[in-house]
Structures are given as C-alpha cells and as structure tokens.
Amino acid sequence: MAGVELKNLSKSYGDVEVLHDINLSIADGEFVVFVGPSGCGKSTLLRMIAGLEEVTGGDLLIGEKRANDLSPRQRDIAMVFQSYALYPQMTVAENMGFSLSLEKRSKKEIAEKVQEAADALKLGPFLNRKPGQLSGGQRQRVAIGRAIVRNPQVFLLDEPLSNLDAALRSETRVEISELHQRMGVTMIYVTHDQVEAMTMADRIVVLNGGYIEQVGSPMDLYNHPATEFVAGFIGSPKMNFIKGRYAVAAGTTTLGVRPEHLTIGEGDDTWEGKVTLVERLGHDTILYVRVPDAGILTVSLNGQHNQNVGDTVRLRPNPDFIHRFDDQGKPNAADLVQGQG
Ligand SMILES: Nc1ncnc2c1ncn2[C@@H]1O[C@H](COP(=O)(O)OP(=O)(O)O)[C@@H](O)[C@H]1O
Ligand SMILES: [Mg+2]
Missing domain, CATH: 2.40.50.140 (Nucleic acid-binding proteins)
Incomplete structure (x- = not known):
C-alpha cells in the first residue's frame, strides 16, 4: 500500500490548462473522493495518477517515489472505469485472472486469487459465466474483482456506479466501502454525485473548473464550506x-x-x-x-x-x-x- 502526493500538479492540452496548481496529500489507506461538476477535471486528474495522461507540470509521488515518468504498470495501481471494459468472450474467472496470466503466474496462484476476490464480491456462483450473462451490477463487481486480484498499492475508480440503477448504486456503494475497510488499501474515487462523496469518503476533494475548491471530511464541508460553490454543491x-x-x-x-x-x-x-x-x-x-x-x-x-x-x-x-x-x-x-x- 502507498500514499499519493500531488505537488503543484497541472495539466495542459496544447495551450489550454485544464488543471491548475493541484496540491494534495493522500495518506496510505485513505479513501479520498474527487467530486465536482462535469468537466471540472476529475477524470483527467485520476488518469494522471494512473499514468494514462502525461503530467505537464509539477510532481506526482506514489509511495514517496516520483512517478511522473513511470508507466502505468510500474506504478502498481489498478483502475476501475464506468464502462466495465470486460472481455465478452472470457468467463468471469478468466476476466478476473487475465492480468495475472499475462504476468505468467501459476494456474494455482491465479485460481486462488480469483477465488478470494470472488468471495469478497459474492461472485462465486458466476465464475464460469460470460459477462453477457450477468446484470450490470455483477459486471461492475467483476471489473472491481479484476482490480483486486492484482493487489495494487492504490485503487482508482472513475464513476464506477454511474451505469447502475438507483437501488443497485446504493447497494454497491456500501460494498465498496466495506471492501475498503477490509483491504485497508488507498482508494481514490471519482464521482459527480455529492451523495456518493459524502457517504463513502474519509476526505472529499471538491474540484471546480480545474481548481481545488476545498479539501475536508464530509462534515467539514457540510458545516464549514470554504466557498459559496462548495456550500451549494454539498448537501441535498x-x-x-x-x-x-x-x-x-x-x-x-x-x-x-x-x-x-x-x-x-x-x-x-x-x-x-x-x-x-x-x-x-x-x-x-x-x-x-x-x-x-x-x-x-x-x-x-x-x-x-x-x-x-x-x-x-x-x-x-x-x-x-x-x-x-x-x-x-x-x-x-x-x-x-x-x-x-
Ligand atoms: N484529450 C483531451 N484534449 C483536450 N481537452 C481535454 C481532453 N480530455 C479532457 N479535456 C478537457 O479537460 C477538462 C476536464 O475534463 P475531465 O477530466 O474529463 O472532466 P470530468 O471528469 O470532471 O468530467 C474538460 O474541459 C475537457 O474538455
Ligand atoms: Mg469524468
């Protein structure tokens, strides 16, 4: 496990700067939620941490090591996307174990890791099914399971519940929170939904127009909003x-x-x-x-x-x-x- 540190981090596409002077220290094992309206830069920031977007200014540290120029694989992180991105022709077990089989781990080790993740996510009965034979919620759990088996230092999730209906969303929210408590791994979770942020986060980072508006615990933000924007964004x-x-x-x-x-x-x-x-x-x-x-x-x-x-x-x-x-x-x-x- 590892903490993550962002120092004067910025991101430009050509001449256009979309993230400005981001400073943030995420502790080892913390559950941090990036929240803000669409287009504020949440996904870009997460993808920079994942190594899927180049850092154009400042420093990114993962586990106290400068990671700006490390490949995604070298960063030892796992990412879960809104679109589950499962391989349709593979079974649940094959999907979950795929990254380990690429690393040429033994069949026995892969089977054990997959079983462990399947137990944690209540996917045991579905291991031999194909993604097409699963509900949306089950598919999202497979995507999470595929990340778990890699035993990453840091877990990144980008709007993982957005494709689920309301009931399933609140159920899966609870499951992810429980998973975090059990694994104790650093998680960074992106959402535009302030209810998800309030219910899941140890600390919330409110982004607006590429700037951090405020960082704090859910009750800090509710009780002491630092700006009118935060006051209006948090609370329903x-x-x-x-x-x-x-x-x-x-x-x-x-x-x-x-x-x-x-x-x-x-x-x-x-x-x-x-x-x-x-x-x-x-x-x-x-x-x-x-x-x-x-x-x-x-x-x-x-x-x-x-x-x-x-x-x-x-x-x-x-x-x-x-x-x-x-x-x-x-x-x-x-x-x-x-x-x-
Ligand atoms: N590949 C890209 N090229 C140019 N601009 C981009 C690119 N990706 C994202 N942006 C811009 O960066 C800003 C932040 O986008 P994004 O991180 O996707 O926001 P969010 O995830 O908060 O909805 C937006 O203004 C978006 O248009
Ligand atoms: Mg996004």
Missing part, C-alpha cells in the same frame, strides 16, 4: 442562497441557509412566504416557499406535515446555521473573526 436538497433585503449585514452579499435549518415559526425573526409546491417523502416533507425579496426557498421538515400549496407560512432560519458570503463567494471575514472567539 441544496442550500438556499438569499440576496437582497435579508442579506443586510456589512460585507455580506449572500446568506446561505440549508433547507433543514429552516422551520415553521411565528414572530419577528421569521420570513413570510407562500407555499408553491409540497413534496411528501414520508420521512421528510419538502416545502418550496416563495418569500418576497428572497426568492423560492426550499424547506426540509422532519416527518409529515399538513401544509398545502397556497398556504401562507412563516419561516425561521436557525441562527446558529446561517452562512454569510461576501461578493467573492467567500465566508464573510467579520463572521470568521467572531467564529474564532
């Missing part, structure tokens, strides 16, 4: 951003309030609005409330509530959980000073 339903009449404090141009930090109340510290839509989820009720001068605010109430479209309600923001951003999208400096006291 999304944080409300309010400009105008309610954002009056000096230096604050935008208030951020998460839907779960708005409750129905009475009194001077509430905002009046009209319900425009209600989503009843059973465990939660989501209200969309049009508040004059603030826009339509999302309110997430625990449990079941009887508000209806057209009702007038008063919303109370929990004062302990209001985020204030300046015109640069940074937390209001005055708040930060107070926060330190």
